[in-house]
Amino acid sequence: MEFLNSWVLPIILFWPAVAALLIFITNDERMIKWGSILASLLPLGLSIYLLAAYDQGVGGMQFVVDIPWIEPLNASFALGADGLSVPLIFLTTLLSTLSIYYSAGTIRYRVKEYFLMFQLLELSMLGVFMALDYVLFYVFWEISLVPMYLLIGIWGGKNRGYASIKFFIYTLVGSVAMLLAILGTYYATGTFNILDAAAAKPFMNLPADQALLLSSLAFWGFFLGFAFKVPSFPFHTWLPDAHTEAPTAGSVILAGVLLKLGAYGFLRIILPTFPSTSAYWSMWIVALGAIAIVYGAFVCIAQTDLKRLIAYSSVSHMGYVMLGIGAAASAMGRNPDGTSMLNDPAVFDSAAMAINGALLQMFMHGIITGALFLLVGVIYERAHTRALDKFGGLGTLTPYYYGFFLVAGFASLGLPGLAGFWAEFFTFRGAFALVPLWAAFGVIGIVMTAVYILWRIMQSLFFGEYDSTKLDHWTTVTGEHADGPTDMVAFEKLTLWPLIIGMFVLGFFPMLVLNYFNSFSVGMLESIRTLF
Amino acid sequence: MVSQTWYLALAAFVFSCGLYAALTRRNAIAVLIGIELMLNAVNINLVTFWRYGSMAPMEQLSGQVFSLFVIAIAGAEAAVGLALIISVYRTRHTVNLDELDMLKG
Amino acid sequence: METTLDLSTLNLAVVLPELTLIVFAILVMAADVFATPKNPAPRQWTPWIALAGVVAAAIVNLSVSGREVTLFQGAAILDKFAVGLNYIILLATGLGILLSVKYIPRINKQVGEYYALTLLTATGMMMMGAALDLITLFLALEIFSLALYILSGLNRTSPRSTEAAIKYFLLGAFSSAFFAYGGALIYAGTGTTQYYGIAQVTAAGLANTPLLYAGIALLVAGFGFKVSLVPFHSWTPDVYQGAPTPVTAFMSVGTKAAAFAAFFRVMLVALPFSYGAWSMPLALLAVITMAVGNFAALQQRSLKRMLAYSSIAHAGYILTALAGGAAEGADAALFYLFTYAFMNIGAFAVVMALEEMGAEDAMQDRAKGLGKTHPIMAFLMAIFMFGLSGMPPLAGFYGKVLLFEAAVAGGMIWLAIAAVAFTAVGAVYYLRVIANMYFADPVDESADEVNRSLPLDVGLAIAVAGTILVGVFPGFWMNAFQQSMALFGG
Numbered sequence A: 001m002e003f004l005n006s007w008v009l010p011i012i013l014f015w016p017a018v019a020a021l022l023i024f025i026t027n028d029e030r031m032i033k034w035g036s037i038l039a040s041l042l043p044l045g046l047s048i049y050l051l052a053a054y055d056q057g058v059g060g061m062q063f064v065v066d067i068p069w070i071e072p073l074n075a076s077f078a079l080g081a082d083g084l085s086v087p088l089i090f091l092t093t094l095l096s097t098l099s100i101y102y103s104a105g106t107i108r109y110r111v112k113e114y115f116l117m118f119q120l121l122e123l124s125m126l127g128v129f130m131a132l133d134y135v136l137f138y139v140f141w142e143i144s145l146v147p148m149y150l151l152i153g154i155w156g157g158k159n160r161g162y163a164s165i166k167f168f169i170y171t172l173v174g175s176v177a178m179l180l181a182i183l184g185t186y187y188a189t190g191t192f193n194i195l196d197a198a199a200a201k202p203f204m205n206l207p208a209d210q211a212l213l214l215s216s217l218a219f220w221g222f223f224l225g226f227a228f229k230v231p232s233f234p235f236h237t238w239l240p241d242a243h244t245e246a247p248t249a250g251s252v253i254l255a256g257v258l259l260k261l262g263a264y265g266f267l268r269i270i271l272p273t274f275p276s277t278s279a280y281w282s283m284w285i286v287a288l289g290a291i292a293i294v295y296g297a298f299v300c301i302a303q304t305d306l307k308r309l310i311a312y313s314s315v316s317h318m319g320y321v322m323l324g325i326g327a328a329a330s331a332m333g334r335n336p337d338g339t340s341m342l343n344d345p346a347v348f349d350s351a352a353m354a355i356n357g358a359l360l361q362m363f364m365h366g367i368i369t370g371a372l373f374l375l376v377g378v379i380y381e382r383a384h385t386r387a388l389d390k391f392g393g394l395g396t397l398t399p400y401y402y403g404f405f406l407v408a409g410f411a412s413l414g415l416p417g418l419a420g421f422w423a424e425f426f427t428f429r430g431a432f433a434l435v436p437l438w439a440a441f442g443v444i445g446i447v448m449t450a451v452y453i454l455w456r457i458m459q460s461l462f463f464g465e466y467d468s469t470k471l472d473h474w475t476t477v478t479g480e481h482a483d484g485p486t487d488m489v490a491f492e493k494l495t496l497w498p499l500i501i502g503m504f505v506l507g508f509f510p511m512l513v514l515n516y517f518n519s520f521s522v523g524m525l526e527s528i529r530t531l532f
Numbered sequence B: 001m002v003s004q005t006w007y008l009a010l011a012a013f014v015f016s017c018g019l020y021a022a023l024t025r026r027n028a029i030a031v032l033i034g035i036e037l038m039l040n041a042v043n044i045n046l047v048t049f050w051r052y053g054s055m056a057p058m059e060q061l062s063g064q065v066f067s068l069f070v071i072a073i074a075g076a077e078a079a080v081g082l083a084l085i086i087s088v089y090r091t092r093h094t095v096n097l098d099e100l101d102m103l104k105g
Numbered sequence C: 001m002e003t004t005l006d007l008s009t010l011n012l013a014v015v016l017p018e019l020t021l022i023v024f025a026i027l028v029m030a031a032d033v034f035a036t037p038k039n040p041a042p043r044q045w046t047p048w049i050a051l052a053g054v055v056a057a058a059i060v061n062l063s064v065s066g067r068e069v070t071l072f073q074g075a076a077i078l079d080k081f082a083v084g085l086n087y088i089i090l091l092a093t094g095l096g097i098l099l100s101v102k103y104i105p106r107i108n109k110q111v112g113e114y115y116a117l118t119l120l121t122a123t124g125m126m127m128m129g130a131a132l133d134l135i136t137l138f139l140a141l142e143i144f145s146l147a148l149y150i151l152s153g154l155n156r157t158s159p160r161s162t163e164a165a166i167k168y169f170l171l172g173a174f175s176s177a178f179f180a181y182g183g184a185l186i187y188a189g190t191g192t193t194q195y196y197g198i199a200q201v202t203a204a205g206l207a208n209t210p211l212l213y214a215g216i217a218l219l220v221a222g223f224g225f226k227v228s229l230v231p232f233h234s235w236t237p238d239v240y241q242g243a244p245t246p247v248t249a250f251m252s253v254g255t256k257a258a259a260f261a262a263f264f265r266v267m268l269v270a271l272p273f274s275y276g277a278w279s280m281p282l283a284l285l286a287v288i289t290m291a292v293g294n295f296a297a298l299q300q301r302s303l304k305r306m307l308a309y310s311s312i313a314h315a316g317y318i319l320t321a322l323a324g325g326a327a328e329g330a331d332a333a334l335f336y337l338f339t340y341a342f343m344n345i346g347a348f349a350v351v352m353a354l355e356e357m358g359a360e361d362a363m364q365d366r367a368k369g370l371g372k373t374h375p376i377m378a379f380l381m382a383i384f385m386f387g388l389s390g391m392p393p394l395a396g397f398y399g400k401v402l403l404f405e406a407a408v409a410g411g412m413i414w415l416a417i418a419a420v421a422f423t424a425v426g427a428v429y430y431l432r433v434i435a436n437m438y439f440a441d442p443v444d445e446s447a448d449e450v451n452r453s454l455p456l457d458v459g460l461a462i463a464v465a466g467t468i469l470v471g472v473f474p475g476f477w478m479n480a481f482q483q484s485m486a487l488f489g490g
Helices: A002-025 A029-053 A085-106 A111-130 A134-143 A145-155 A160-189 A194-200 A208-229 A238-245 A248-273 A275-301 A306-330 A345-383 A399-413 A419-434 A436-461 A490-508 A511-529 B004-024 B028-052 B062-092 C012-033 C041-064 C080-107 C111-130 C134-152 C159-190 C195-203 C209-226 C235-242 C245-270 C272-298 C303-324 C328-354 C375-388 C395-409 C413-439 C454-472 C475-480
Strands: A062-070 A075-081 C069-071 C076-078
Touching: A002 A029, A002 A062, A002 A075, A002 A111, A029 A062, A029 A085, A029 A111, A062 A134, A062 C475, A075 A085, A075 A111, A075 A134, A085 A111, A085 A248, A085 A345, A085 A490, A085 A511, A111 A134, A111 A145, A111 A248, A134 A145, A134 A160, A134 A194, A134 C395, A145 A160, A145 A248, A145 C413, A160 A194, A160 A208, A160 A238, A160 C395, A160 C413, A194 A248, A208 A248, A208 A275, A238 A248, A238 A306, A248 A275, A248 A306, A248 A345, A248 A511, A275 A306, A275 A436, A306 A345, A306 A419, A306 A436, A345 A399, A345 A419, A345 A490, A345 A511, A399 A419, A399 A436, A399 A490, A419 A436, A419 A490, A490 A511, B004 B028, B004 C159, B028 B062, B028 C159, B062 C134, B062 C159, C012 C041, C012 C069, C012 C076, C012 C111, C041 C080, C041 C111, C076 C080, C076 C111, C080 C111, C080 C245, C080 C328, C080 C454, C111 C134, C111 C245, C134 C159, C134 C209, C134 C245, C159 C195, C159 C209, C159 C235, C195 C245, C195 C272, C209 C245, C209 C272, C235 C245, C235 C303, C245 C272, C245 C303, C245 C328, C272 C303, C272 C413, C303 C328, C303 C395, C303 C413, C328 C375, C328 C395, C328 C454, C328 C475, C375 C395, C375 C413, C375 C454, C395 C413, C395 C454
Parallel strands: none
Antiparallel strands: A062 A075, C069 C076
């Protein structure tokens, strides 16, 4: 156990690299597919072990590995996991396994490269969640661009070239801004270690106006890097294109995990490292979040393409995350008398609630939207179109599909008893206490979510009479001709069951992940409270 | 005795002539002549600075040595340059720079 | 006046790397002489003799490293910086020779001369880094430039190659005149041509400022031409496109490395006390160079021209570190050029393989569908493109980090921001090549052949291994190039 505890993170991290190497030297497609699935089970198993082995009583960073790496740069190979990253590591491995399994049934050309890219993608995402060193963090952050770029560009839809390069350039613009902020932070603190830099509170020893200027520059550098990834309004325009063109499993990972990298950056780097600056600019984060919630929801209603609709719903849902983060940040400043605002227990609780809500939303959105994109893939494999007006009346013909979509849809709109509810509940509970006006504005988005889920999706797809003249080229999932819509087959069901079960389980027992998140958010807020 | 100013003025004049030729003439050989003039102006300068310059003692021969090297290099440049001009003439039957326009994009 | 030549100061042992190359250049020419139409064997040995020379020089270089010696009464120096530059030049030369083995005999039968000239070019380039006197610098500059003029016109029957050579020559000679004039003015302003002497005079405030500044301006123009800074860059795309591709590959790295090394040394060792005068002009030059290089590269249809403009952009990145004025800038530039050697020569090697028989160039269309027809070539090109665009964990990334760090260390934060923004622009055209290779279908199925050969494959393997390994384990090389330059008074 001792050995496993000290090396579990590198094993999880580099196992996909080993798998990628094995795929590289294998030529048999069946073997590549099954090998990938089997290989992805090890990180999944170990991440479940992480969940179990993480000691919530102790909290903080555990399983830490710290090896000197680039000595001239003072960069080290530092990994660690805490209450923030452990559930996200689990989410990453879970969605990776499911996506690989689903892809094994649907990817038909350039199989080897596809699964190679997927392993690299998993590696990079896990790396971001584990890295405790800025250089390492940035390296993994950037690596995650490449496989996703190729996944969209090679296996994507008609407009894939445009979508992939847009995805790449937008995120790159953000990340180079982040690189400058990293360099600035390094100059202020003399360390690339994320935790040490956060503890050192860069620029705070300078005169007040200079401190504000420099830390604001660093703040906005990081902000751009993460906001492009989240994506926060108005940096979201790459997302609908990328999602629409990406292959199904790519969309699942993109929405399920890659967007979380941005929100993770806010909580791992921006808030702990620049608390007062975050408080200073918090209304911007809050406003962008609230606008994203409402704007995303309204745009959803206008969509005619099912996948694009889900993509915009991601913009809306990631707005909750931004709202929660911004609300918490607004509580990190000082009272007029110079004491920390967090000294007030009510404020502290609300801030913790807001962060917990944001984190829950990240986790739940990963599961729910992952499921929704898989469901879009299911129908697209059969109808070869995603135009909402081509469907209707599927409810009676494909009951299994209907049922799954119903659960995922209701979870997405926040029905109590399903996973999405708790995330929205905590976010708004925290936000209403801290930023009431923007929170009230955001509520419009909740209403609109119900509208587009029920009216646009459910009504267009499932209600009414099936009209066979609308669409006359149905196939089965394997590509053979079919006379009409066919219901889900075994591998599709198997992919979706874990997610559906997860929605119910977390709907009733949110504490399963909330405990981890809470240990992180309370710990972080406590360290900020004692700062002044 | 001729003062330093006159030498420097001569050098500047020769350099300007060379520069003018290098920039305006379209014949490759004329351009080469212009460049050689510029290098010779440099030589006049170097020797003048060595002889009259207030900064360095005359026992240090840097200025002279420098100008010797410039002379040698100017010779080498002329040799290489004329060879290249000949090879261009063989393939294109012109040494007019305006007509050498295959490379662009 | 009696002058004696003190032979003890002629510490010849420390120019051994250069001397080794010269010896091997002579061996190459000698071997070439013994080749007859009946017995062409000695001529076929020439590439391997040249390669042996490069390896031998690298070994000699290793044996002289770790010392810091000035020689020829302060005309040249062998410090960590010079040794580091030697490695870069030798790497570029070695890769260039590997690329040439099969290519050069197709365009010119006089291969012996080619390899001799290549080695002599490398000698001049290495002296650029060692020069500690404007006279030495001028000599080194001309040694490698004259050889390169000939090399770029090597394909004597090709109108493009000869045109490239004459353009390169005329503009190069023109810039040499500026360079010499600048040297003369600095001599006039300070009374010496030695770097340490210039620093001493300027530090004491004894220099004739107008003459000195005019000299600096002309010197910068001369360097600007060699490293292709905007507005002295107009030759670069033409010469890169017209010259034989192995020569382009070699010179794109070699010239840049040598000229930048000398540029850094002149500015940081001889003229640090005029920093206030040259930092801002250089920063502005860097910005317009990055802007023009990156935006022009976006519009190129020819792969070689695209790489030419990208090399202009890279010159701008390196210049940001110099404009910062910090000594770390020199280390950063060396490390960057070291990584650049792998990536850029690798990219040119792929382009060379894509060229159709007898053509000097390959168009962007040629890359289309390469991911399907030649997956390995496409993979290599993708690595080089990602590397050049500065994507971690490939080598180019850490180079850029160090460069921009040096700019920030020098207080030029705005310059670092600009450079980083242009990096993002640059990613567009590198990615376009990747998109063409993987997302598009082949345009012309008949032009399917790629010209591969064993030496080329070895060169590609070295280039890709360097791009990846230096990227994953950059620490060793950063150390090797750290605190490299022997500064004045330091």
